[in-house]
Amino acid sequence: MTSQVQIPENLSTITRRGVSRIISEADFTAMLQRGKPLRLKMGFDPSRPDIHLGHVVGLRKLRQLQDLGHQVILIVGDWTAQIGDPSGRSATRTMLTHAEVLENAESYLRQFFKVVDRDRTQVEWQSQWFGEFTLANVIELTSRFTINQFLHREDFANRYSQNQPIAITEMLYPLMQAYDSVVIESDVEFGGTDQMFNLLVGRELQGMMGQTPQQCFMMPILVGTDGVQKMSKSLGNYVALEEPPEEMYGKLMSLPDELITSYYEYLTDVPDADIAEMTHAMESETANPMDFKKGLAHRITTTFHDSDAADAAQSHFEQVVQRRDLPDDIPEVSESILIRDHEMTPVSERSPARLLVAAGLAGSVAEGRRLVSQGAVEVVHPNGERTTIRMRGGIEIKPGDVIRVGRRRFVRVVP
């Protein structure tokens, strides 16, 4: 807990790699070299407790700075979460109960500390100061800014010019977040590039209140597994920290090759020089990108699980995806479920599409039909023989057989 603050040897690792922008970089650099522990502020909204790799970019930054001896202050946005965050254009968000907030916070912290050092982290609950806030306090706070100031900020200006809604509470949120910075006397606040506005308000407010304005540290947006949009839970293109090893590894292997180097850059400690070499090798086609991607997947899986789990995930991938063999663990389905039907039709006479639905391999008969007609369904017999299921023609399925749909959906039939 004691802190001898180190001056970073390789400054650009801190200030450039995995960084979108620092306001102001010069001041921040000077602070780092002053040898005084910095108070690093990071906030989170406990209505969304899931952390994915997109958040890890910033968490790794915090960790790097902690390792130099700086202090992280994590703000739990419990007060605002209980009100219900109205921001964004989405529909009404349900309010959270106190118990839910506690539960979410606990889950968040568990994930957070997979990357960030617990010993150099101080957790503060927002309700500690907002719980006693009065209307007079709110007015005092709001009186320091004007609507014009807010409307000139980029994201509000954009939305305003595009006729997109801006909720009044959205004006309040940056103020509250800014006030957090004042209370904890933050030196640097961290957030994604989309947080720039909020971070800057904090900077301004601190200045108004006679504090040294915080530096704003913004992380780049991590592109999700679809290779198109930013990683986010709602888009389903994310890799969660609590993802099982096989899923984590597999999802990373589904990244478009173009994303490999940025993932290395943002999410690993692989030296820049090595990354540059990989980039060169891939551009000159002297290496197979797959190998680098496997390395990446293995490395990240190791970080959030361990190397044994990563090894297992890798061999699972090689076995199931590359060799098209069966995985070790296959969910089982009782034969009786497959034949359970109004007429108790024997398996051999059941419509293959319906069979897939019964086995949980297709969501609807229509989907089952599509899969079968596309040649996606096969039966793997215990002796290794495989039979592709067709729409017509009998189906030979006995206990012990495995039904496979596509590359990675399986069910083993048991008596």
Place this chain on the structure above:
RNA sequence: GGAGGGGUGGGUGAGUGGUUAAAGCCACCAGACUGUAAAUCUGGCGCCCUGACGGGCUUCGCAGGUUCGAAUCCUGCCCCCUCCA
């Protein structure tokens, strides 16, 4: 209080009476190819019946109505946005 614009399938976004289960794009699923769950190409992508051809049903904010026929027209309601006051 007034004027105007808008609510379409997971997302975006066409469509203003039939040729629309509803373009295109993205995502997603499958096949081919590939030492990648990458890229590329091909196909699919509401539900139900059918081996198939084909047929049926439900869907374009909600509820009614007009019409042989409506996502498209009318009425009411709900919600969102902009401007004026």
